[in-house]
Amino acid sequence: MKNILKKTSLGIAHFLLRYGLGIVLIWLGIMKFRNSEADHIELAMTHTIIFKWLLKYITIYTFTLIIAWVQIIAGLFIMLKPASKRLAAWGGALAMIVFLAGILVFISSGIVWEAGYGFPELSRTGHSLLKDFILFGAAAWCWSDSL
Numbered sequence: 001m002k003n004i005l006k007k008t009s010l011g012i013a014h015f016l017l018r019y020g021l022g023i024v025l026i027w028l029g030i031m032k033f034r035n036s037e038a039d040h041i042e043l044a045m046t047h048t049i050i051f052k053w054l055l056k057y058i059t060i061y062t063f064t065l066i067i068a069w070v071q072i073i074a075g076l077f078i079m080l081k082p083a084s085k086r087l088a089a090w091g092g093a094l095a096m097i098v099f100l101a102g103i104l105v106f107i108s109s110g111i112v113w114e115a116g117y118g119f120p121e122l123s124r125t126g127h128s129l130l131k132d133f134i135l136f137g138a139a140a141w142c143w144s145d146s147l
Contacts, residue, residue, distance in 0.1 A: 014145070018078060021138045025075030025095055032068030035061070044125055048109040051101070070094055078142050085146045092143025099139055102132030 031037055042060040045051040054063065077091025106112050112126030113119060122130065 017138055018081060018142055018145070021095065021135065021142060022075040022079035022091075024135065025071045025078065025098075029068045029071030029075065032064050032071065038064040040125070040128075041067070044105050044109060044111060044129070047111040048105050050104050050108050067098065071098055074098065074139075078139075078146075081142075081146055088146035089143055092139050092141075092146055095139035096136060096143060099132040099136035102129050103136060105129060106132065 032041075038061045041064050042055070045055060045060070045063075074091045074094035077087045078095065079088075080091070081088035106126065106129040109125075112123055112129060114121035114123045114126075
């Protein structure tokens with residue numbers, strides 16, 4: 001009985017992790033088509049040296065559209081594992097890159113902390129970037145599961 005319960009819950013967990021991540025990526029990608037998302041990303045990028053240089057070569061709206069399409073494609077590829085493990089692995093890798101960028105902004109930018117309070121008070125930007133840690137883990141699992 002315990003073995004059946006373990007296998008069933010593991011199967012449900014894997015399904016929800018893979019397809020939940022795919023839905024989240026597609027949803028986040030679609031949300032990037034709004035100008036307010038570009039403004040939010042610009043605020044985060046201008047406060048970190050890692051990505052600030054990029055704004056010299058590309059507009060924030062173009063960069064946001066690139067992120068949007070990468071997220072949508074990664075989400076679709078991750079959900080295509082039953083049809084193509086190779087595409088699912090590429091989707092996981094793309095998702096890992098997207099979430100790693102968010103983690104780097106979180107680590108390297110002072111904008112994630114609430115002004116006047118510091119650690120551990122997260123700002124609105126900090127709240128939106130915090131999810132990238134767990135989503136990076138989910139993307140890494142999807143990538144490794146698809147190899």
